[in-house]
Amino acid sequence: MPRKKQTVQTQKRRKVYTPGQLSGDATQVKPKGAFKVFSNYKLFAVIGAVVLIGGFGISAFYSNTSKNSAAKSVRGQGVTKATPEAGVTSVTGAQAAIKQYTAPPAMGIDPNKTYTATIKTEKGDIVVQLLSKEAPDAVNNFVFLANDHFYDGVTFFRVIPGFVAQTGDPSGTGSGGPGYELPFESTTTPVKAGTLAVAKPDRAGTANSGSQFFFALSDIPTQDGKATVFGTIVSGQDVLQQLQERDPQKEQDPAPGTRIDSVTVTSS
Numbered sequence: 001m002p003r004k005k006q007t008v009q010t011q012k013r014r015k016v017y018t019p020g021q022l023s024g025d026a027t028q029v030k031p032k033g034a035f036k037v038f039s040n041y042k043l044f045a046v047i048g049a050v051v052l053i054g055g056f057g058i059s060a061f062y063s064n065t066s067k068n069s070a071a072k073s074v075r076g077q078g079v080t081k082a083t084p085e086a087g088v089t090s091v092t093g094a095q096a097a098i099k100q101y102t103a104p105p106a107m108g109i110d111p112n113k114t115y116t117a118t119i120k121t122e123k124g125d126i127v128v129q130l131l132s133k134e135a136p137d138a139v140n141n142f143v144f145l146a147n148d149h150f151y152d153g154v155t156f157f158r159v160i161p162g163f164v165a166q167t168g169d170p171s172g173t174g175s176g177g178p179g180y181e182l183p184f185e186s187t188t189t190p191v192k193a194g195t196l197a198v199a200k201p202d203r204a205g206t207a208n209s210g211s212q213f214f215f216a217l218s219d220i221p222t223q224d225g226k227a228t229v230f231g232t233i234v235s236g237q238d239v240l241q242q243l244q245e246r247d248p249q250k251e252q253d254p255a256p257g258t259r260i261d262s263v264t265v266t267s268s
Contacts, residue, residue, distance in 0.1 A: 098170040098171060098176065099148065099150050099170075099178060100178060100179035101178050101179045101180060102179065102180070103180055104137075104141060104180050104182060104210065105140065105141060105144040107136070107137075107140050108140060108143070108144060109132055109136065109139060109140045109143055109267075110132075110267075111132045111133050111136045112132075112133075113132065113267045113268065114129065114132070114267065114268050115129075115130040115132050115139060115143060115265055115266070115267050116128070116129055116130065116234070116265065116266050116267075116268075117130055117142070117143075117146060117231065117263060117264070117265045118263070118264050118265075118266075119151075119236075119260060119263050120260070120261040120262045120263070120264075121156075121239060121243075121258055121259065121260050121261065122258060122259050122261065123239050123242040123243060123258055124236060124238075124239040124242070125235075125236055125239065126215075126233065126235075126236030126239050126240065127233070127234040127235045127236055128196050128231040128232065128233055128234060128236075129231060129232055129234050130142065130143070130196075130230060130231045130265075131187070131189065131229065131230050131231055131232070134187050134188070134189060134229070134230070135185045135187050135198075135228050135229065135230035136185075137182060137183065137185055138182065138185055138198050138208070138228050138230035139230050139231075141182055141210070141211075142213070142230065142231075142265075143265045145178065145211055146263035146264065146265050147265065149262070150170070150178065150211060151167075151168065151211075151260050151262070151263045152260070152261065152262050152263075153170070153259065153260070153261075154167055154168060154169065154170050154172075154259075154260050155167065155172055155256065155257030155258060155259050155260065156243050156244065156246065156257045156258045156260070157169055157172045157173070157174060157246060157248060157257045158174060158214075158246060158247060158248060158249075158257075159243045159244060159245050159246045159247075159257065159258070160217075160245070160247055161217065161245060162217055162218050163216075163217055163218065163220070164214040164215065164216060164217060164220075165214060165215045165217060165240055165243050166199055166212065166213070166214040167212070167213065167214070167257075167260060168199065168209070168211045168212035168213045169211065169212050170211075172257065173248070174212075174248060174249075176211075177209055177210040177211045177212065178210040178211045179210065180210045181207035181208060181209065181210050182198065182207060182208040182209070182210055183207060183208070184200065184206075184207060184208050184228060185198075185208070185228045185230075186225065186228070187225075187227075187228050187229045187230070188225075189229040189232070190219070190221065190224045190229075191216050191219070191220045191221070191223040191224055191227055191229060192216060192219045192220075193216055193217060193218045193219055193237075194215070194216065194232060194233040194237055195215070195216045195229050195231070195232055195233075196213060196214075196215055196229065196230060196231030196232065196233070197213060197214055197216065197223070197227040197228055197229045197230065197231075198212070198213055198227065198228040198230060199212035199213055199214050199227075200227065200228075208228055213230075215233070215240055217240060217241075242258075243257075243258045244256070244257055244258045
């Protein structure tokens with residue numbers, strides 16, 4: 001058989017690509033506009049450093065602002081509302097803004113120390129020695145609320161001559177409190193004129209109020225062992241006699257109660 005004429009193919013020239021090299025004049029192309037920044041590595045690094053430092057500065061500013069705000073805020077744990085300043089009160093007490101807590105305070109007093117409370121009222125000062133050994137929970141709670149200014153602006157909403165002078169309820173209604181109750185503490189000190197005790201409902205087995213307390217204006221033997229006594233008056237018995245009489249359970253529109261400006265506690 002005749003052989004086919006062999007065709008000689010001309011081999012085409014192949015392009016050779018070397019890694020890392022651009023073909024043509026690509027290396028001569030210069031970026032335009034804003035892309036010039038990315039080609040200038042030094043300038044890009046300077047801008048990046050400025051942005052980073054500025055970010056840290058802004059973060060520190062807001063952090064300090066937050067800390068300062070926290071420092072000026074109330075100290076109570078779990079507080080949801082603020083107590084008004086001393087001297088700011090309404091007919092029924094400081095009901096416009098009442099601190100509320102999620103639980104009683106942790107123990108923060110030393111039962112072996114002597115604690116003295118000075119209750120400043122618009123009628124004068126009442127000084128009380130607190131019975132930290134006999135009623136540590138009640139005293140600890142009272143000291144915590146006093147230091148947290150819970151009682152500032154609160155009124156004596158129930159004052160019945162010859163019986164009791166009751167306060168500690170910012171709402172001024174007799175049903176308000178800090179948002180929690182205290183367990184009942186059995187004390188042996190009799191409820192006599194000048195003693196300070198935790199208020200509680202008359203129902204048997206109920207817990208103590210979280211903030212309300214009363215001064216006995218006379219001997220009340222029926223409350224011995226039933227009320228937690230946590231203080232005795234050192235001075236100011238005459239001030240108790242000057243408190244505005246008030247019985248919201250019987251009076252339809254009673255006069256404003258005597259206001260408490262502040263309560264301060266010292267220890268020794």
